[in-house]
Amino acid sequence: MSELTLIIIRIGFLALLWLFIFIVLYSLRSDLFGPRLTPLQRVAVQNQRSREQAATTAPAAAAAADAPTTVTERAAPAAASAPGAATRVVITSGPRAGLELDLPATGLTIGRSSGAGLQIKDDYTSNNHAKVVRWRDQWMVQDLGSTNGTYVDGKRISEATPVQVGSAVRIGTTTFELRR
């Protein structure tokens, strides 16, 4: 066998070894960069983003306006959703999308631990991540010191935050809303 073919085979073997490593790394990409979205999920995320943008600009405008108008604007959705009227939780995106469960009057804990009322198993969810509690006829979401945070209408919350019916609460890759 000629010198040249031997060199080519030799380098080819090293290339094959590295190819194997890169194929492994490529197949691990979801571990490195998070799960890939299907086209349908991507549309859902985009819709949600635009809704989140609308939601974030609306309160800002409301805050800028005078107090009385704010009250009327705030009163309208509150009246429509008749305080504390939500009875169900619907998961709109994430690994358990489509799941519906009843919202117990005592509230709902969310997290990765098996003791949680709503168990979400992904790497972005803490064991005891957040809870939904009823406070003064209002459903509130409270973050329980999670690592990756809880988002209500796209904003990370630092204290108990009221949740309206239909507004998106995001934990890790899971989004859910309260429904009547």
Place this chain on the structure above:
Amino acid sequence: MTDRTAPSALQTGIVQLRDVTEAIRVRIRNPAKLRNLELFLLVIAWVIAGGAMVLVQLGALQRVDLFPLQLAAGLGILTLALHIALRIVAREADAIILPVATVLNGLGIAMIYRIDIAEGVTGWDAASMRQITWTGIALVVAIAAIVVVRNHRVLARYRFLAMAIAIILLVLPLVPGIGRTINGATVWIGIGSIVSLQPGELAKIALAIFFAGYLMTARDSLSVVGRKVLGIRFPRLRDLGPILIVWGMCMLVLVFQRDLGTSMLYFGLFLVMIYVATGRRSWMFIGVGLVALGGIAAYFVLGYVQRRIDAWIHAFDQSVYEAQGGSFQIVQGVFGMAHGGLLGTGLGLGRPDITPYANSDYIIPSLGEELGLAGIFAILGLYLILVSRGVRVGFQGPDDFTKLLAVGLAFAIGLQVFIVVGGVTRLIPLTGLTTPFLAAGGSSLLANWLIVALLLRLSDSVRGRGIA
């Protein structure tokens, strides 16, 4: 669910039937994506392992000899059997671990075979024949382990049995009659002159199980903090008992078995697991302090430790190089790797057999000579992937025992690679540990394939919890 009355036998029967049909439906709906990826990677692994064998033959013999290739193909069939076993009993197990281990094992066999050719040994005298046989045994044991151990949490119950097994395995080489002293280290056992085993390799699995089970229950008291010294919160004095016992055990290994590597491995394993369990950095400082203390004491008391350190620091000193038990091996290994350069001499074309123990302790420099820096980095990359998969299982683990066991097993492989590669590249003093999957040695293969089986089982239980 709340007001359920006692169900009749018929109702339970129907419920069970429904569960079974549902399970079948889920199986049909979710084609085993992970397993298909594993099969794909496994095929590439076979090509790499077989290619290495052929290249060795082309380089060293200038012809292709079919017999060793047929034996290697037999091992390929066994890895396929392990893959099929996973399809049946651990469908959600990690898809990367098995192919990576296969590549490493295959490269090891090819290199051992290459040294056999250079030394002109054939038949059962050849280390490669024994390595192939042991790989076969190890794969069968791994398949059996994955089929038998369906729920690894059961292992937590046997933690004290695991401790007893570990201690027995550690003491066995010191028992007169079956203990064997090879090259100064009393870590082998043998019956007659036929079988020689290194029970310490298997002891590390038993120790990992014991540490995980023990730390699962003791983590709370061990994470209680005591006094603050120099800005670091140290644990209470009375909680230092366990770490001192493990340290003492490792020192006994160092003194009586004269094996630096094994004692470093055990202590490092305990240190990492206690750190993972408690999340307190102070344990690391205490551990490193104890290692320094033991190391200094051993340097002044034990002659062989002193020789090891001299051979490490003054490797190129002429008198050390020529001394009995000096740095000849280290220097030959370093020369070999330098000769290999960036791309290596090519498999079968170098002179790795000049270095003593080129197929066991020194298999990394042998591979470094013939595959070059590019090949060594690929091998280290494979180890990195293997260890990171294990740590990932630990990260996702649903309970403390799973987390600790996965991290412990993965770290045992990682630390062993560090001790060996660090030793041959003169980063740390050279110690006689085996390179996982690569080096010639049956007990090491058996232990490492068992670790693979356990990690696969753990990863299946992590993903297979049915939720998200």
